[in-house]
Amino acid sequence: MRMLRAAVVLALVLAAGGCSNDEKASGVPVPKGFEVPAGVSLTKGGTTLAKGKSATVIYQVADKTRSVVAVAVTAVKKGEIKDFRFFSLDDETKQATPFYVAATVRNIGPAGIGGAPIPLYAHDSNNTISRPNELVGDFAPCPNGTLPKKFLPDATAKVCLVYMIPKGASLVSIDLKTADQKDAITWKQ
Known part of the structure; x- marks a missing residue:
């Protein structure tokens, strides 16, 4: 015994x-x-949230820097391909539907993560997961696609990300993915 x-x-x-x-x-x-900073509760992977509700996760950027961030998808707007009339698009992209996703990111800490990509992905009806499109210069329909170069603890940024959903597919969700896709936190459409 x-x-x-x-x-x-x-x-x-x-x-x-x-x-x-x-x-x-x-x-x-x-x-x-x-x-994890005192008083902070992390959001469990696989959670589905309503627009405007925040997910709190540990985000590790490429250089192994880790910080807790709160991310909220605040709006998803369907754009028009004519918004890209000054861009060089291939034939496939000319047939796509653009979506503009507004989000708020708050760095809870403890590390600065300035300039890091935002781990939000578009999930479409073809079960394809897409990164946001990188745009060079100002884009009036969806400005501020990146975090500020200095993004220290307690800082908040509003961003807008552009996703091109292929012809014949529809946007299913915006996924916050800091690990595996099965652990993604989603905002459904």
């Missing part, structure tokens, strides 16, 4: 050693060594 109790205690200690207190409290995995 003593051996069984010792085995149970050892199993509990090992299980607790691989995750932080934040993971146990929120049910969301937290990378080892990362501390």
Whole structure:
């Protein structure tokens, strides 16, 4: 009986050693060594939100910098291809439907993530996941497509992202993807 109790205690200690207190409290995995700021609850992967509601996630940018961000998709507007009359588009893109997605991003901390791409993707009816289109210069229908160069903790930015949905497909959702697609947080259309 003593051996069984010792085995149970050892199993509990090992299980607790691989995750932080934040993971146990929120049910969301937290990378080892990362501390979620006090009072912050992370949004569980697979959650579907209404427009305007925020998802709070740990975002790791390419250089291994991690910060907690709150992202809210605030509006999705169908555009017109004529908005791109001054752009060089290939024949396939000329047949696509543009969508303009407005979002608010707040850097909760602890790191600065200035200039990082915003991990919002368009998910269409062909089950294709697309990054936002990068535009050079000012684009009046959808300005501010990137985070500011300095985006420190407690900063908030409003952004607008452009997605081209192929002819014959429809926009299903906007997905916040910081890990696997199965863990994406979505705003349905």
